[in-house]
Amino acid sequence: MRHLIIGNGAAGNAAAHAIRRRDPSSEITIVSDEPHAAYYRPLLPYLLHDAPEGRHLFRDSLHLPRDVTVQLGARVQAVVPDEGRIDLDDGRVLAYDRLLIATGASPSLPPIDGVPGPGSFVLRTLDDAVTLKASMAAAGPSSRAVIVGGGRIGTKVALGLRHLGMAVTIVEMLQWIVPQQLDAAAAEIFQEALQSQGIEMIFGRTVRAVRRQDGRVRGVILDDGLELAADLVVMATGVRPNAEIARTAGLATRRGILVNRFLQTSHPHIYAAGDVVETTDIVTGEPIVSGTWTNAVFMGEVAGENMAGGSREYPGAWGLLNAVELAGIPVISAGLVHPPLEGYDVRMRRRERAYRKLVFRGGTLVGFILVGEVEGAGVYTAIIRERVDISPWKEALVEKSTCAPFVRTLRRFPEVYAA
Ligand SMILES: Cc1cc2nc3c(=O)[nH]c(=O)nc-3n(C[C@H](O)[C@H](O)[C@H](O)COP(=O)(O)OP(=O)(O)OC[C@H]3O[C@@H](n4cnc5c(N)ncnc54)[C@H](O)[C@@H]3O)c2cc1C
Numbered sequence: 001m002r003h004l005i006i007g008n009g010a011a012g013n014a015a016a017h018a019i020r021r022r023d024p025s026s027e028i029t030i031v032s033d034e035p036h037a038a039y040y041r042p043l044l045p046y047l048l049h050d051a052p053e054g055r056h057l058f059r060d061s062l063h064l065p066r067d068v069t070v071q072l073g074a075r076v077q078a079v080v081p082d083e084g085r086i087d088l089d090d091g092r093v094l095a096y097d098r099l100l101i102a103t104g105a106s107p108s109l110p111p112i113d114g115v116p117g118p119g120s121f122v123l124r125t126l127d128d129a130v131t132l133k134a135s136m137a138a139a140g141p142s143s144r145a146v147i148v149g150g151g152r153i154g155t156k157v158a159l160g161l162r163h164l165g166m167a168v169t170i171v172e173m174l175q176w177i178v179p180q181q182l183d184a185a186a187a188e189i190f191q192e193a194l195q196s197q198g199i200e201m202i203f204g205r206t207v208r209a210v211r212r213q214d215g216r217v218r219g220v221i222l223d224d225g226l227e228l229a230a231d232l233v234v235m236a237t238g239v240r241p242n243a244e245i246a247r248t249a250g251l252a253t254r255r256g257i258l259v260n261r262f263l264q265t266s267h268p269h270i271y272a273a274g275d276v277v278e279t280t281d282i283v284t285g286e287p288i289v290s291g292t293w294t295n296a297v298f299m300g301e302v303a304g305e306n307m308a309g310g311s312r313e314y315p316g317a318w319g320l321l322n323a324v325e326l327a328g329i330p331v332i333s334a335g336l337v338h339p340p341l342e343g344y345d346v347r348m349r350r351r352e353r354a355y356r357k358l359v360f361r362g363g364t365l366v367g368f369i370l371v372g373e374v375e376g377a378g379v380y381t382a383i384i385r386e387r388v389d390i391s392p393w394k395e396a397l398v399e400k401s402t403c404a405p406f407v408r409t410l411r412r413f414p415e416v417y418a419a
Helices: 010-022 041-047 052-056 126-139 152-163 184-196 244-248 293-307 377-385 391-399
Strands: 002-006 027-032 068-072 076-080 085-088 093-095 098-101 105-107 144-148 167-172 200-203 207-213 216-222 227-229 232-235 239-241 270-272 277-280 321-326 329-335 345-351 354-361 364-371
Touching (some): 002 010, 010 027, 041 052, 152 232, 184 200, 184 329, 354 391, 364 377
Parallel strands (some): 002 027, 144 167
Antiparallel strands (some): 085 093
16 A cells, blocks of 8 residues: 655654554655655744754654655645646656645735735744744844734744844734734733733734835834834734645645545545644534644544544544743633633633633533643643533632542543643
8 A cells, every 4th residue: 555645744744653553564655845854843933043942843753664755855736636646846756545635834924015025034834944044143133023913923933033132023913912812811911921021012903015125124014004114024924724736636625625524535545634624623613724733643643544444533623722832921722712702601810920711601611721820721621522511510610720520520531632
């Protein structure tokens, strides 16, 4: 059996491991358009200021079994499902029996005059990080950076640039930072921390244009006409799935590639996993394109196992399940953190730099945000995933972060796939 995997990121890499575990002798080939071995993408912002975290970029868990062939620096141009082959941009053709499309996502750029262009950057790949770092060095520590988008990536990049002494402003179109993951109260804790480090934030505004003079960025013009002086601009405005090759091949797609519960696409020999897939939110049942490492790894494992003859079902993705540390403060959010006004019981508690928000629907927990004190997150996650009726313990859960009484009610604890 010839297994072919497009993409050597979280999903592709996990799939290769899963196939090899189940099938010791089949042929496995990974094709990646990046020239590097697999790396842990969430650490890229730490490379910008040489933070110690960056040393773990090439995590041991990403090392592939020796008998997996990896074609680096090769871009797949076309998938031809009826002939079971892919065409590479260097003219080579590779045949497969089972194919996994794990092509991830690319930065999505809103329509802004002057973007893309010299002095405007994105951060998705290791090469992006190297390019941005070189430009930061050329611009010098007293230069000014504007980060467009105050999400997880924008905020991490802002911290990295500020660390090097640059003057940094984040422009976020919503009302607070990391708006998908945090509510206003949680964001306030981080905003105070960012402000204390000298990072400026502008909310409720979008960027209309990047102004250049003599080919160099001089400023960023907001939708209200205000101009911010800038020497470089980093676009951190979200991602879009790399689903073009699937679309052109005639596979079913919407925003991402559509899959069944075995992560099989509309062609039975082709699977898909990771950021490129459109799946179902495990909590809300809504279609989502998940952009988290943990989801990508889990999907890769399930797809790989099924490519090798298994029949493991994928339960759906966490639209939100993310553990990050921003400005030295840990935060974990999962499930529904911005519930509609009606039909939900929302409990919040803030104590200095710690915050806890629990969202209940009837007797079940459907979402949470933990800032500062993140103990118990794995158990909360399991409670949500297993839809445990916690009515008898709801008040205790609100009062204390300890979850011991609930643990025995969980079927699969501690096998929680929280980060
Ligand atoms: C700066 C940054 C910070 C992040 N922080 C977090 C975090 O804190 N927590 C979290 O959970 N997630 C985080 N993420 C998101 C996380 O990294 C992704 O969800 C995860 O990498 C998705 O894995 P994937 O395998 O689906 O795709 P990717 O990791 O994107 O891998 C896809 C690979 O396929 C390659 N490829 C695409 N098209 C082709 C083609 N035609 N031919 C050959 N190769 C191709 C791509 O170049 C890429 O190498 C972060 C991402 C970034 C960029």
